Amino acid sequence: MTCVRSVTQWYRDPISCLQSTLATLLLEAGHDPLEVLGLSWEFRYHPGDVRPEEYYWPCRRPGDLAGSLLPLHDVTSRWRAIDRADPLGEWRDALAGGRLPVVAVDNYHLPFRPAYHDVHAAHLLVVYDVDETAGTVSVSDAMPPDFAGPLPAEVLLRSCAAAGVDDEQDVFFSGPVTSGGRWLDVRLPATIPALDPGRLGLVLDANAAAFAAPSEQAWTGADGLRRYCAQTDTAATPELLAEAYTFGWGMQAQASLHGELLRALGARWDRPALAEAGRRVEQVAHRWTAVRVTAAHGRDDPAACAGPLRDHLGRLQRAYQEAHTALGRAAADLR
Amino acid sequence: MREQVPIELAAHLNNAGITPASDTGRGRFNVWRNSLPGEELPLGRPFTAGGVRFAFPAAGPGRPDNVRCEGQLVTVPPGRYDWCCLLAAGERRVEDEVALHFADGSVDFEPVRVSDFWAASAVFGEEEAVATSVMHYPQHVQPGVTAHIWCQRVPVTRRAELRRLRLPHNVALHVFAATLCPSREEVNAG
Numbered sequence: 001m002t003c004v005r006s007v008t009q010w011y012r013d014p015i016s017c018l019q020s021t022l023a024t025l026l027l028e029a030g031h032d033p034l035e036v037l038g039l040s041w042e043f044r045y046h047p048g049d050v051r052p053e054e055y056y057w058p059c060r061r062p063g064d065l066a067g068s069l070l071p072l073h074d075v076t077s078r079w080r081a082i083d084r085a086d087p088l089g090e091w092r093d094a095l096a097g098g099r100l101p102v103v104a105v106d107n108y109h110l111p112f113r114p115a116y117h118d119v120h121a122a123h124l125l126v127v128y129d130v131d132e133t134a135g136t137v138s139v140s141d142a143m144p145p146d147f148a149g150p151l152p153a154e155v156l157l158r159s160c161a162a163a164g165v166d167d168e169q170d171v172f173f174s175g176p177v178t179s180g181g182r183w184l185d186v187r188l189p190a191t192i193p194a195l196d197p198g199r200l201g202l203v204l205d206a207n208a209a210a211f212a213a214p215s216e217q218a219w220t221g222a223d224g225l226r227r228y229c230a231q232t233d234t235a236a237t238p239e240l241l242a243e244a245y246t247f248g249w250g251m252q253a254q255a256s257l258h259g260e261l262l263r264a265l266g267a268r269w270d271r272p273a274l275a276e277a278g279r280r281v282e283q284v285a286h287r288w289t290a291v292r293v294t295a296a297h298g299r300d301d302p303a304a305c306a307g308p309l310r311d312h313l314g315r316l317q318r319a320y321q322e323a324h325t326a327l328g329r330a331a332a333d334l335r
Numbered sequence: 336m337r338e339q340v341p342i343e344l345a346a347h348l349n350n351a352g353i354t355p356a357s358d359t360g361r362g363r364f365n366v367w368r369n370s371l372p373g374e375e376l377p378l379g380r381p382f383t384a385g386g387v388r389f390a391f392p393a394a395g396p397g398r399p400d401n402v403r404c405e406g407q408l409v410t411v412p413p414g415r416y417d418w419c420c421l422l423a424a425g426e427r428r429v430e431d432e433v434a435l436h437f438a439d440g441s442v443d444f445e446p447v448r449v450s451d452f453w454a455a456s457a458v459f460g461e462e463e464a465v466a467t468s469v470m471h472y473p474q475h476v477q478p479g480v481t482a483h484i485w486c487q488r489v490p491v492t493r494r495a496e497l498r499r500l501r502l503p504h505n506v507a508l509h510v511f512a513a514t515l516c517p518s519r520e521e522v523n524a525g
Contacts, residue, residue, distance in 0.1 A: 013427075013428070013450075013451045013453070013454065013455035013456070013458075014427070014428065014451075114470070114472055114475075114477045114480065118472070118473075118474050118475070144453075144454035144479065144480045144481075145454075145477065145478065145479025145480050146479075172366075245366070252427075256428075283430055285428070286428050286429065286430040287430070289425065289426070289427040289428055289429055289430075289507050290429070290431070290505050290507055292427070293365075293366065293426050293427065293505075293506055293507035294505075294506055294507070296366040297366060297506055307504075308405075308504045308505075308506070311504060312505075
């Protein structure tokens with residue numbers, strides 16, 4: 001049964017397959033990916049929760065990956081186990097219902113991924129067609145080298161089943177704690193209210209309030225950021241340093257998209273303070289580069305990277321503060 | 336009229352970011368051990384990008400070809416300059432600072448902004464100096480993933496004689512070559 005013949009891809013260099021797959025779903029539903037993916041901005045870290053997956057995100061709603069990434073929209077999602085008796089059936093039914101399945105895969109088995117037959121790494125793809133007659137499943141991957149097209153169903157299913165393999169070549173995105181044989185069933189709203197200065201102002205106020213609030217179990221906001229940086233600095237084990245690369249990708253990607261959105265809206269609405277705030281948020285994203293890369297390269301010798309890492313963690317916190325100061329000015333200007 | 340002045344980086348080269356297709360395994364540009372394809376680069380030759388002439392580094396086994404920034408202090412030919420131009424690339428987007436040291440003892444920190452080398456576009460207004468058709472992985476040559484080197488400018492705003500510059504303590508930034516552009520006053524005086 002053929003359901004969708006093609007999909008549109010969307011990519012920015014700071015994002016991961018988490019954002020790129022959801023962007024394709026948003027485009028199919030007629031929504032602007034940047035306006036949706038870039039609206040929320042938070043700091044959130046769940047101690048002990050970081051899994052070696054490219055698409056790791058600290059979920060405020062357990063098990064709801066898309067809803068946790070997009071808390072300001074009426075989006076929900078749940079992981080479903082692939083039915084071994086009829087592995088394509090649920091995807092076929094989801095497609096018939098107008099939903100694009102997002103499947104968790106191991107890049108090692110995918111001929112179009114650079115890691116093919118080399119490195120095990122947990123990744124996400126969008127399924128947009130199931131052709132049971134031909135025995136193929138069409139998938140979309142916007143991450144370079146981008147790919148969209150049919151795969152033999154057995155290849156995709158092998159890749160799905162294998163997710164969760166440990167591989168010392170990729171300590172960031174492979175490991176036994178990732179679970180294979182599952183797909184993400186995402187429900188998007190039919191309509192999303194258009195962004196206007198009034199609505200954006202409310203969002204910025206809410207983001208700011210959350211950043212200022214004290215954190216508890218989940219390390220959130222400025223307080224959570226301070227605790228995260230202190231932990232990464234003082235207990236810089238190889239595991240925590242590797243985790244910084246994985247965890248930081250989500251924080252970096254969201255900051256980058258939020259910043260880009262605010263800059264774009266600032267230009268569109270001729271609100272210079274908003275554009276400047278967007279640029280400050282982008283600087284937070286770029287500060288994450290130094291933290292992530294310093295930690296990743298330093299994981300084999302934590303003592304050697306301790307000085308630069310401490311410096312970058314301090315600058316990261318200052319960048320958040322500068323961004324929130326600028327966001328406060330922008331929010332006031334929108335009222 | 337004073338010419339553009341290349342900065343000698345040979346003593347600071349510390350990273351293998353360029354490999355031939357026959358030996359991709361020794362590449363170490365990023366944490367994934369990707370590298371740029373030497374076959375598509377002007378190795379060891381003069382190279383012009385953004386109207387600036389650079390001395391592109393050579394590359395080969397046991398021979399580092401770029402400066403992975405770890406706070407290196409680089410001596411420059413003394414002079415008054417408007418720009419320090421870099422052939423550089425980031426392991427992801429980089430924003431940091433270069434410290435400029437002047438003959439009169441003053442020090443200025445100026446921004447350096449360089450885009451990602453891996454399948455990215457120029458987000459800081461750089462000129463694209465190099466865009467390759469493939470990316471080198473440790474075990475293979477990957478088509479469809481471009482590698483980039485950017486031509487970026489660092490401003491020298493102080494009207495004083497520049498003596499040294501300190502690169503940032505940021506291992507995400509890689510510098511392949513650098514050239515100083517004389518100040519307009521110096522050019523006119525020449």
